[in-house]
Amino acid sequence: MKNTDRHTGTSERVPTLADVAREAGVAISTASRSFTNPPRVNARTRERIVEAADRLGYRPNALARALESGRTRTVGLVVSDITNPHFFGLIRGAEQQAATAGYTLVLADTRQSPERELEVIARISSFVDGFILAASRLPTDKLSAKIDNKPVVLVNRQVPGVPSVVTDHVDGPRHVVEHLHSLGHRRLVFLGGPRQSWSGAMRWNAVRERATTLGMEASLLGPFPPSIEGGPAAADAALGAGATAVIAHNDLLAIGALRRFAERGVGIPEQVSVVGFDDIFGSDFCTPPLTTLAGPLEMVGRSAVDLVLAADRPNRGELIPQLTAPAHLVIRSTTGPAISPA
Amino acid sequence: MKNTDRHTGTSERVPTLADVAREAGVAISTASRSFTNPPRVNARTRERIVEAADRLGYRPNALARALESGRTRTVGLVVSDITNPHFFGLIRGAEQQAATAGYTLVLADTRQSPERELEVIARISSFVDGFILAASRLPTDKLSAKIDNKPVVLVNRQVPGVPSVVTDHVDGPRHVVEHLHSLGHRRLVFLGGPRQSWSGAMRWNAVRERATTLGMEASLLGPFPPSIEGGPAAADAALGAGATAVIAHNDLLAIGALRRFAERGVGIPEQVSVVGFDDIFGSDFCTPPLTTLAGPLEMVGRSAVDLVLAADRPNRGELIPQLTAPAHLVIRSTTGPAISPA
DNA sequence: CTGAAAGCGCTAACAC
């Protein structure tokens, strides 16, 4: 018994194509065709088959179908931390685009560990038609355009030869620095996230470069856990460094830092300006509302799915799409004029 | 070509069990056994087989395996709105428990629509070993302990005969009312969520009942969309009703209302007390921090997975587990003494 | 302990 009637809970078998064919008095292949290639079967017989099918409550077994075709109409989304609101927009966008295309999302969490990432990929590999690796922590040499012959698309990470979509990590961070500069800040500090974070590294690079150009002092602190919990230590470090402006690896860290600043009686933005990245849920209603570099995460999720699906189709030549989504600075209440030098 | 070598991107076939068997000079069945039933094959030959397998980079095709066994080691989590932070804890807990048991989560979003819910269930049905339906919007008669002969577990909804796990929807809401009562409130308003929300209905029931017992006036407003965007209208309605205390269907709605109150210059909690449900991400750092009834969502997610895995195992008799997770009131800064009657 | 062979449910040539 591997097979019973839906909804009833009784132990009758779930009907297969064979049952339908028998019921309709045709061969299995004909029954199959009336679902996969309707024009190639007589309208009348097809009608009979379809009737038989829903009389029996038949539904094709996607697994069996997939075994043959090699396609499951499923894409795997692998995130480094399912808990991080940063990914919500991504997940949502990916889910929507997948659903629109008739695909299903398989979600997996690596909890920041490269080993788990590999495991998880192996675990879902035979079920998915392709992978989206978001914020992958895998070493570069483990990353390629195909894993188990299935297309992979990177999100917020670029590796030569692998399709990817990232939110702008050059101009965006620069704007952040310029914004701070225009407010009169001259000493800034970057609150770093995980060492293996590609986007974190890019952000810091761009920030440092721009700061230097503008004659600002910039230094890197951390690494800190990219979470609210990481905030207090980061805030304290920032204060210790005597900066008037702090740029956090992400909004979570920024929000955590905000709290600590409040606790220590540091006025935001009067004494210190802070800016985050991502514009996550909550950034607009924390206290004070956070200035942050927003990326179109939903769009990124959607594009990633598109790329996987496109890669799955033949004939796209050897072009490796590497998309960059624009980021824009959302100025709220955590940035203000620098305190005049004491 | 449905099959190429992993990582290389070349078009070599992904090795199958047949390749391994050939390489090791044994029959397919022996190769199969050394993975699924090691004791039943000679240690030496098994070693040869295993070696051959990883020389070739063999990995079993879970699909083929599933076709035979009927088990995919996958559970489907169907949520009504993937965007709602309320579900994050649930998703996270479910993912963790699934991963621990060697299972994979398949996530699907119904966007609040019963029709989409049915579609989505159909779409993932052949891929999953069981379903978790969170906040299902399906009519009662569509819900049963098995769908397509696969176990279903309801989250935050109870239907006779169907296993479920809910967060406490009786004592919890009562405590909320008692809390408000003890602060001197006598007129409260409940900001209702979607009509089909089972938990919403339960909450309002418990609230009304308790309020009546305590001699408080309580009325139901709404329905409002259970989102931040729904907040302003809800807040205005609450003000119009002249209540001193408002209980919102969920935190999202409460946070949205908070904003509107601030805009309108209504002091929280001086003029109006507000409480939400769920203790979502952000409830602790919105302004003011929200008093809310927190449920152990992660635990709920974990339990739900446990229940579907358990239901999948035979011999658990005919007991239908209906679990209730305790809720607890988290008092923060949106509740305070009632204004003295003018 | 190992091999041959029959499927799992469905699709896709290839006949007729």
Added chain:
DNA sequence: GTGTTAGCGCTTTCAG
């Protein structure tokens, strides 16, 4: 237009 048949990759009797 419809039926026959050979698999997809793997597990599982059933023999030897």
